[in-house]
Amino acid sequence: MIRAALLVLTLAIMPGVVAASSVRLKDLVEFDGVRGNDLVGYGLVVGLNGTGDGLRNSPFTEEMMVNILERLGVNVGGEQFRPKNIAAVLVTSSLPAFSRAGSKVDVTVSAIGDAKSLLGGTLIMTPLNAADGDVYVVAQGTVIAGGIAAEGDAARVVHGVPTAGIVPSGGRVEREVEFEFADMTSIRLALRTPDFSTAEKIERAINAALNRRVALMLDGGTVELDIDATGLRSPAHVLSRIENIIVEPERRARVVVDQRSGTIVMDENVRISRVAVAQGNLTLTIEEGPMVVQPNPFSEGETVVVPRTTAAINEEPGTGLAELAPGTTLKDVVSGLNALGVSPMDMIDILKSIKAAGALHAEFIVQ
Incomplete structure (x- = not known):
């Protein structure tokens, strides 16, 4: 049909x-310098119940496991080492702004081989690098998979995505991002949705709240804040004073x-x-x-x-x-x-x- x-x-x-309603300033803008950093690493998940990588199809998994065992003093050279309970994974995370050494972050693990499930596995110590190549977080812990899979001789049932999961608080910050926020003399506020009318409202609201001209709209997406002109002790004090200012944003149809x-x-x-x-x-x-x-x-005809x-x-x-x-x-x-x-x-x-x-x-x- x-x-x-x-x-x-x-x-x-x-x-x-x-209808359009009033919104806090912190929900409308991003503060210059207050941002996270993406991290990525390559590691192994062990302890799987026969759902790991097939090592013939994923030789990099075997190579990495051999390297880990040799660093731990176990010599497996020349041995037929083909377990089914390990899986190679990419580990990703985000380093929040102002994270200090020793604090913990969540990490996400995703299988890159032909593993069927990461359920019940444990992520082995994995360094996570930023874009500059330095290690900022080391991750390790039990993986909580986002799905489940079950199979028999002739059928298989999959619910969710069992080949990806998270390790809650599994990453420990080892290096801090070098950023002297307290030394900043001006801060730019970047609107999440650029709009000239909204930027002007933000400028007027900040100046009214601090009772002096400290904010200046540069364009439809940026408002600059003069820290020295505020008379407050530090940029942190300034942001704490203005981030809860209520502004009614304008929206495009x-x-x-x-x-x-x-x-x-x-x-x-x-x-x-x-x-x-x-x-x-x-x-x-x-x-x-x-x-x-x-x-x-009894005729000589054909079926048509x-x-x-x-x-x-x-x-x-x-x-x-x-x-x-x-x-x-x-x-x-x-x-x-x-x-x-x-x-x-x-x-x-x-x-x-x-x-x-x-x-x-x-x-x-x-x-």
């Missing part, structure tokens, strides 16, 4: 859109659609030009029913398959035209869509056509 829908114009939204799930989200600032809306459905059905024709008894095709076109009555006046608000659009009974998947195609026609006054994002 081939289904084609002729849908001329509409807008869609998920129920329960919330935006429509976001997810084609996989049929989800459509639209904020309250979306507007449409004067349009007409219609919906109709056209269904084409094609069925094949071949018929077998047999020859008469005669093709037989049935085709039909059905058109369901449409909903007619519905007109929306210029500057239609979100509430009016939702009411009109509910009256038309348009499905979310059909709405996505309609929204693309609306944007192409220039009637949708919003940023259109397809995920």
